[in-house]
Amino acid sequence: MSQPEEAEPVIPDGATAAYALAEDDGTTVAGPTSPTQAAAPPTRSPGIPRYLQIAGGIVLSLGALLLLKEFGSTFAPMFLALNLMVTAYPLHTWLVRKGCPSPLSAVTTALVVFVVLLAMVAGLVWSVNETVTLLPQYADEFTGLFNWFIDRAAQLGFDQASLMQAFKSIDPNSIFSAASSVLNGASGFVAMLAILVTTLVFMAMDTSGFAARIRIAGATHSRMVTGLVSFSRGIRRYWVVTSVFGLIVAVLDVIAVAIIGVPLPIVWGLLSFLTNYIPNIGFVVGLIPPALVALVALGWKQALVVVVLYCVLNFVVQSIIQPRFTGESVGVTPTISFISLLVWGLVLGGLGTLLALPMTLLVKALIIDTDPRARWVNAFIASNPGDAQGAAQQAEL
Structure with missing residues (x-):
């Protein structure tokens, strides 16, 4: 007479979650011996308090910034x-x-x-x-x-x-x-x-x-490599898109100042193209010289027209059209972009203003994108959190 097969033990939902979490971390968890034991929460060894982890992270971050400033x-x-x-x-x-x-x-x-x-x-x-x-x-x-x-x-x-x-x-x-x-x-x-x-x-x-x-x-180290590859794609798209749209804005600026009659229109177009790589305030830097020259050479009305045209072109091209091409690879909020400009300009000097967004993307790739437990931060720094979450899930697959 054949022996009846033993029924598999039923694991409660809490134990199933523990199994899934352990499998995700690559660790081995012994099976439960009884439903009561399975339902009991796993005991955790006491670790470092949360506030000490946060304080340590802040201290290490400040130390890294000071070190970068020293060798910037x-x-x-x-x-x-x-x-x-x-x-x-x-x-x-x-x-x-x-x-x-x-x-x-x-x-x-x-x-x-x-x-x-x-x-x-x-x-x-x-x-x-x-x-x-x-x-x-x-x-x-x-x-x-x-x-x-x-x-x-x-x-x-x-x-x-x-x-x-x-x-x-x-x-x-x-x-x-x-x-x-x-x-x-x-x-x-x-x-x-x-x-x-x-x-x-x-x-x-x-x-x-x-x-x-x-x-x-x-x-x-697949996660780390995935983060670095994502960073590479992000900065590649950033430099290419910024260069293309900077060239478009420069050509439009040259046409505008030439029609108005401002001297050296090619110079101001080239200056507009180069300053386009500075986020947030680049167009202001490129606007001041032609506006001043228009003021002393043509009068305040022409200078005002130059300011208005620069503002309109910058807003339409760089604030409405350009973000549609950068996508989630360079999608940080305007506040994070401005903070990046201030921080990396202070740490790395003048060249840091050009590298502000790439440096932020590097930090994001190494600290946030490679750690599933830290990806919730994208909800606060990504310009489109839904796209950022989908890209992270796709990278895991």
């Missing part, structure tokens, strides 16, 4: 080089698929990055030189504008003598001091450029074997 002059150009190579990496893979040897494809990709970087630096130097050459031609107009400002300030109750004395305090010694500061800044720019170029050279040497390294790392 070296880290910032290296991180910029990483951004440029990651953005240009699809060119390398396309050339390899077309039959180009991998080392030759890596060299070609690096040369393209060098050419683009050289063109941007040359354009910046040319625009500054053209602006410096133009300003002396309107010395009388600037003097008249200065006198008008002093008169209006006196009418508002300010002491005219005190204002004049304050402006007269700008003596030759202070001018020489300012010139020395500019020279020091130029030498720092050259040093930064040297670090950037050198890093690009060594990264180009590693490009051909990068895909194999990613596969090896992904075999044991």
Whole structure:
């Protein structure tokens, strides 16, 4: 007579959740011996209190920021080089698929990055030189504008003598001091450029074997590699979309100021394109010079038209159209974008304003996207939390 099969023990919902959680963490949980034992909550060893974990995280974050600030002059150009190579990496893979040897494809990709970087630096130097050459031609107009400002300030109750004395305090010694500061800044720019170029050279040497390294790392640390791949896609889309829409805005700005009659329209278009990489306040930086030149060369009405056109173009293109193309890969809220600008500008200096969003995306990828328990933070920092959650679930699959 055959023995009846033993019925499988029924595990309550709480135990089922414990099994699922243990399976997700990769740990092994022994099966329950009785329903009573299964229903009992698992005992947990006492750990670090929550408030100590939060305090420790804050201290470590501040320490990391101070360390980055100390070595920001070296880290910032290296991180910029990483951004440029990651953005240009699809060119390398396309050339390899077309039959180009991998080392030759890596060299070609690096040369393209060098050419683009050289063109941007040359354009910046040319625009500054053209602006410096133009300003002396309107010395009388600037003097008249200065006198008008002093008169209006006196009418508002300010002491005219005190204002004049304050402006007269700008003596030759202070001018020489300012010139020395500019020279020091130029030498720092050259040093930064040297670090950037050198890093690009060594990264180009590693490009051909990068895909194999990613596969090896992904075999044991899939979540971390998934986060880094997501970061790479995010910054690639960020730089490409920002460049394309910056070029569109620059062309529209050139047409607008040329119609108005502002001198050097190409210079202002190039300045608008370069400052477009600075989030939130970039267009304001690119607006001030052409507005001032329009004020002294054409009058306040034309200057007001320049301001209005810049504001309208920036709002329509960068605030309405551009976010539809960046998607969830660069989707942080405007508040987080502005805080990123302040924090990374303070930590990494002027170059940090260009790298503000990529740095935020890197922190998000390493701390939030790679840890399922921390992804709830996306509900507060992502511009579209639903898309961010769906992308995270897709990455898990």
